Amino acid sequence: MSEVSQELIRSAMAGKGLDALVCALPMHVLMLTGYWPIMANSIAIFTAKEVELIVPADEVENARAYTSIPLHAFEPAALDRLVNPVHAVTEPLIARLRALGLEHARIGHESEQFLQPASYLTMNLYNSALAQCIEKVFPEVKLQSADRMLEELKARKTERTLARLRRGCEVAKHAFLNGVKAIEPGYTERIVASLFELEHSRSCKGQPFDRVESFFFCMSGPNSGQADSAYARTRHRLIDSGDLVMVHCNCSYDGWWTDITRTFVAGAIRPEYQKMRDAIARARDAALAAIRPGATGREVDRAARQVLERAGYGPNFTHGAGHGVGYAAANPDGRPRIHPCSDDVLEEGMTFNLEPAIYFKGRYGMRHCDMVAITARGAELLTDF
Amino acid sequence: MSEVSQELIRSAMAGKGLDALVCALPMHVLMLTGYWPIMANSIAIFTAKEVELIVPADEVENARAYTSIPLHAFEPAALDRLVNPVHAVTEPLIARLRALGLEHARIGHESEQFLQPASYLTMNLYNSALAQCIEKVFPEVKLQSADRMLEELKARKTERTLARLRRGCEVAKHAFLNGVKAIEPGYTERIVASLFELEHSRSCKGQPFDRVESFFFCMSGPNSGQADSAYARTRHRLIDSGDLVMVHCNCSYDGWWTDITRTFVAGAIRPEYQKMRDAIARARDAALAAIRPGATGREVDRAARQVLERAGYGPNFTHGAGHGVGYAAANPDGRPRIHPCSDDVLEEGMTFNLEPAIYFKGRYGMRHCDMVAITARGAELLTDF
Numbered sequence: 001m002s003e004v005s006q007e008l009i010r011s012a013m014a015g016k017g018l019d020a021l022v023c024a025l026p027m028h029v030l031m032l033t034g035y036w037p038i039m040a041n042s043i044a045i046f047t048a049k050e051v052e053l054i055v056p057a058d059e060v061e062n063a064r065a066y067t068s069i070p071l072h073a074f075e076p077a078a079l080d081r082l083v084n085p086v087h088a089v090t091e092p093l094i095a096r097l098r099a100l101g102l103e104h105a106r107i108g109h110e111s112e113q114f115l116q117p118a119s120y121l122t123m124n125l126y127n128s129a130l131a132q133c134i135e136k137v138f139p140e141v142k143l144q145s146a147d148r149m150l151e152e153l154k155a156r157k158t159e160r161t162l163a164r165l166r167r168g169c170e171v172a173k174h175a176f177l178n179g180v181k182a183i184e185p186g187y188t189e190r191i192v193a194s195l196f197e198l199e200h201s202r203s204c205k206g207q208p209f210d211r212v213e214s215f216f217f218c219m220s221g222p223n224s225g226q227a228d229s230a231y232a233r234t235r236h237r238l239i240d241s242g243d244l245v246m247v248h249c250n251c252s253y254d255g256w257w258t259d260i261t262r263t264f265v266a267g268a269i270r271p272e273y274q275k276m277r278d279a280i281a282r283a284r285d286a287a288l289a290a291i292r293p294g295a296t297g298r299e300v301d302r303a304a305r306q307v308l309e310r311a312g313y314g315p316n317f318t319h320g321a322g323h324g325v326g327y328a329a330a331n332p333d334g335r336p337r338i339h340p341c342s343d344d345v346l347e348e349g350m351t352f353n354l355e356p357a358i359y360f361k362g363r364y365g366m367r368h369c370d371m372v373a374i375t376a377r378g379a380e381l382l383t384d385f
Numbered sequence: 386m387s388e389v390s391q392e393l394i395r396s397a398m399a400g401k402g403l404d405a406l407v408c409a410l411p412m413h414v415l416m417l418t419g420y421w422p423i424m425a426n427s428i429a430i431f432t433a434k435e436v437e438l439i440v441p442a443d444e445v446e447n448a449r450a451y452t453s454i455p456l457h458a459f460e461p462a463a464l465d466r467l468v469n470p471v472h473a474v475t476e477p478l479i480a481r482l483r484a485l486g487l488e489h490a491r492i493g494h495e496s497e498q499f500l501q502p503a504s505y506l507t508m509n510l511y512n513s514a515l516a517q518c519i520e521k522v523f524p525e526v527k528l529q530s531a532d533r534m535l536e537e538l539k540a541r542k543t544e545r546t547l548a549r550l551r552r553g554c555e556v557a558k559h560a561f562l563n564g565v566k567a568i569e570p571g572y573t574e575r576i577v578a579s580l581f582e583l584e585h586s587r588s589c590k591g592q593p594f595d596r597v598e599s600f601f602f603c604m605s606g607p608n609s610g611q612a613d614s615a616y617a618r619t620r621h622r623l624i625d626s627g628d629l630v631m632v633h634c635n636c637s638y639d640g641w642w643t644d645i646t647r648t649f650v651a652g653a654i655r656p657e658y659q660k661m662r663d664a665i666a667r668a669r670d671a672a673l674a675a676i677r678p679g680a681t682g683r684e685v686d687r688a689a690r691q692v693l694e695r696a697g698y699g700p701n702f703t704h705g706a707g708h709g710v711g712y713a714a715a716n717p718d719g720r721p722r723i724h725p726c727s728d729d730v731l732e733e734g735m736t737f738n739l740e741p742a743i744y745f746k747g748r749y750g751m752r753h754c755d756m757v758a759i760t761a762r763g764a765e766l767l768t769d770f
Contacts (some may be wrong), residue, residue, distance in 0.1 A: 025510075038615075038616045038618075039615050039616055056615065058614035058615055058616075059614075076615055077615060077704065077705075077717055079703070079704070079705070079724075079725055079726075080725070080726070081726055082722065082724060082726050082727060083717075085498050085500075085718070086497060086498045110512060111512060111513060111514075112471060112511070112512050112513060112514035112517070113470050113471045113509065113510065113511050113512060113514045114509075114510050114512070115470075115507050115508070115509055115510075116507065116508055116510055117506060117507040117508075118503035118505075118506050118507065118508065120503075120616055120715075121502060121503050121598075121600045121635050121714065121715065122500050122501065122502040122503065122635075122713060122714055122715045122716060123500070123501055123502075123503065123508075124498065124499075124500055125410075125498065125499050125500075125501050125510060126497070126498050127495060127496060127497050127498060127499070127512060127513070128496060128497060128512070128513050128516075129496075129497035129498045131513075132497070188586070188590060190586040190589055190590075190597070191583070191586050191587065191590075193586070194579075194582055194583040194585075194586040195583065197579055197582060197583075198576070198579040198580065198582075198583055200579075201573075201575040201576050201578070201579040202576065204575055204621065205573060205575075205576075205621060206621075210620070211618070212575070213506075215506045229443035229444075230423075230424050230441065230443055230461055230462060231423045231424055231443075231505055233423075233596070235595070236589065236590060236591075250506050250507075318464070319462065319464070320462075320464070328507060329506065329507055330505075330506065330507045331507060332462055332468075333470065337467065339464075339467060340464055340465070341464075341465070341466055341467050342467060
């Protein structure tokens with residue numbers, strides 16, 4: 001993990017009077033240690049001087065490939081006993097807290113609501129189990145919510161993280177460029193999504209990512225018109241000639257998430273689609289021009305929204321123009337929030353998506369979602385295609 | 386939702402002195418209401434007489450397709466304000482608890498550790514936010530952990546659930562039967578997994594499932610030898626002629642999960658593979674013969690393990706012979722646990738996987754994982770292929 005980021009974390013901890021952070025949500029473990037846990041039962045301990053990871057024995061090899069910090073293994077399963085998953089992990093947790101001299105510490109932890117991207121098809125959730133255990137064993141410890149601090153820390157990426165996101169976007173780009181031939185009338189949305197995934201798998205070959213999770217969605221015709229919900233959905237609908245076909249992808253590369261949408265036409269483009277496409281392209285350009293360190297989320301949103309409003313699509317752009325991505329996808333709380341009410345201030349190294357869109361409920365919709373990084377002077381487009 | 390299951394839930398609640406259950410983990414919302422939430426921010430309230438669901442506005446239509454219980458919508462996003470996800474949901478939660486007369490109730494909730502399958506690529510986690518809110522607004526309410534009760538309730542499926550799991554296994558079967566042609570030397574594991582997913586998408590056509598999530602994994606050669614970890618992993622490895630190629634799938638059909646593995650050979654089968662295959666088939670048959678209501682998990686595990694031990698593979702069968710599936714996949718805590726130390730008693734309507742396997746670390750591995758339902762007299766094999 002880059003030193004810059006460790007400094008940021010330690011400075012935030014000092015600002016809150018925290019001696020340590022203890023986190024188990026995979027996105028936070030990734031931020032604190034560089035390792036993206038699989039089963040979500042790993043625990044990161046981050047102090048003013050040390051970073052350690054408690055990890056299930058069957059993930060030690062994976063973790064070692066990503067980080068050089070001390071790893072402490074626990075046995076998540078055995079044949080000679082039924083393992084209690086909380087007991088298995090709290091034994092080394094207690095031992096490490098003691099070894100690090102944290103018996104009386106002020107410890108920041110994950111307390112309330114988060115949006116956590118899937119690290120695997122099933123995830124371990126400790127809920128209140130870790131906090132309860134720490135409080136019971138170390139009555140002198142002060143547990144304090146680190147929720148907001150963690151959300152804000154995730155906004156700024158190191159150069160190393162940016163390099164990975166850039167590369168991830170490059171892989172996804174090839175899936176989009178090659179997948180487009182799958183958009184044929186007569187295919188179902190599900191088949192189209194699968195064909196994009198297949199192209200994505202081909203694009204992964206030779207890339208430096210060990211763990212790739214890809215989620216492609218296809219929403220066609222009227223289904224694209226309701227794609228402004230919090231989630232994307234692929235259905236069984238048959239694609240028809242002349243349909244708008246929205247393809248959305250969230251792919252994860254060693255834990256770094258992308259958030260990209262393109263909207264295609266199955267067949268010849270109609271004039272009303274061309275008009276929408278032009279307006280969305282101009283909205284995007286206006287937003288890109290507004291991005292610079294010091295600008296607020298609301299200013300960037302305004303730049304995009306104004307273009308769509310003037311083109312007559314104001315009521316059809318039903319969500320914010322973007323949100324932070326990288327440690328998470330599909331998280332409207334991700335910093336910076338590019339939203340009409342957001343005072344979030346853009347800083348160099350932040351990454352977010354930019355998603356101008358036009359939805360006509362019951363008819364069709366179009367979205368163009370890019371990934372953007374904030375540079376010293378403006379915006380770097382990570383999805384230049 | 387079937388009445389039988391509601392009776393079971395209410396009888397379990399009565400046994401614990403609970404007036405209500407308040408659950409937000411998607412697997413529990415599914416069990417209590419029939420709806421498999423997408424963003425995982427829905428909340429089910431289950432009392433002695435009522436079942437209600439608090440659901441984000443953009444999922445109401447989805448939820449309505451699955452359940453006829455009262456739905457109470459909240460707005461998870463807006464343009465005129467930055468919505469706090471906890472405030473958005475706790476307003477209707479407080480109102481409904483009041484309307485249902487639960488201000489002084491004993492309420493069971495999700496307290497500590499669970500394994501939750503992914504309802505979407507990102508999931509809302511409330512952690513302690515709901516409990517804190519309830520305790521603050523209703524100081525007379527007694528919150529009580531319902532963790533163990535919920536885990537046990539998930540074991541017994543209704544006839545309707547069984548019908549869905551049967552159908553899901555049928556869809557997955559076609560993906561396996563058609564996907565096998567993808568197992569060719571020269572393909573990467575990732576391409577093979579994608580080709581199985583594509584076949585799975587084809588199999589879904591015309592099926593009654595609205596929401597299907599499919600996760601196929603391919604582990605070949607030495608990678609199959611370490612497939613005894615808690616998770617499956619697809620890598621970039623090129624499949625070589627003569628490799629064992631393990632294909633594992635966890636697919637979800639409207640929230641009902643399957644757990645299936647088959648091991649193929651890329652090319653001609655070697656004698657040592659044939660010997661393993663025979664032993665695994667006999668282990669499976671022995672386990673199936675041991676399954677009946679009243680038998681324990683350890684007896685079924687013993688039946689399979691004994692065959693593998695006698696064939697000389699004892700040390701190579703490194704995990705339990707199975708675990709409950711349906712509401713979850715890849716959950717070794719799923720009831721009934723088919724494990725050397727499990728006293729879980731099999732009952733009609735329970736479903737689990739049966740996964741005799743032989744692993745040679747660093748060399749190769751073979752697993753045959755079936756889905757099984759317990760009938761009045763024995764076992765029904767849901768994956769008869």
